[in-house]
Amino acid sequence: MSDSSQYTLKTAEVHLSTGVNIVAEVASFEAIKRLVQDAEASQLGGLIQDSAKSRETPPVAAAHAPEDPLARMETRAGLKAGSLAKAKLVAVKDEAPHLLRPHSFKKIIDAVVVLIFAVETGMRRNPIDYDSFSALYEAQNLKSGTPLAMMLTNLRNGGYLDKRTYADRRNLRLTGKGEEKAVQVLKELCDAA
Known part of the structure; x- marks a missing residue:
């Protein structure tokens, strides 16, 4: 030296x-x-x-990852800052995302995909185990005649959820297609608000 x-x-x-x-x-x-x-x-x-x-x-x-869960979701979805709060779609309370207007989703599947996206992107919990998601889903007061397990099976079969992650440990994780669907739904709802 x-x-x-x-x-x-x-x-x-x-x-x-x-x-x-x-x-x-x-x-x-x-x-x-x-x-x-x-x-x-x-x-x-x-x-x-x-x-x-x-x-x-x-x-x-x-350059930096926002610390606010909604800001992370907006950044990932390519939405303007504050658009989720303005549209009153999603809020975070007690480290859990909540759908504020569940009736605004055209299909219950759209709400489920957005909720998983909120957990993965906003809360940085990837993947989420089935039991935790089931409790979160029940807290959303979403009305559906289809049981959650059947909806998740349909999402897996449609390529929106990672089949391997679910088969290994019964965990939920969106695929690229699932994330695109969540982003599309969020953009449509924010534009309509």
């Missing part, structure tokens, strides 16, 4: 793979190393390996 008495370190700029840029006051290379290790440990991401990528500006949505 070279003799550091010939120069003085004042600041370090660290570019992480998640798009986060950290500028910190440091006094040594060890401090920089600890900074990077702490960033990785806190799941902020690791160093960008390609120096060309470090100069790229990350997209605004990817």
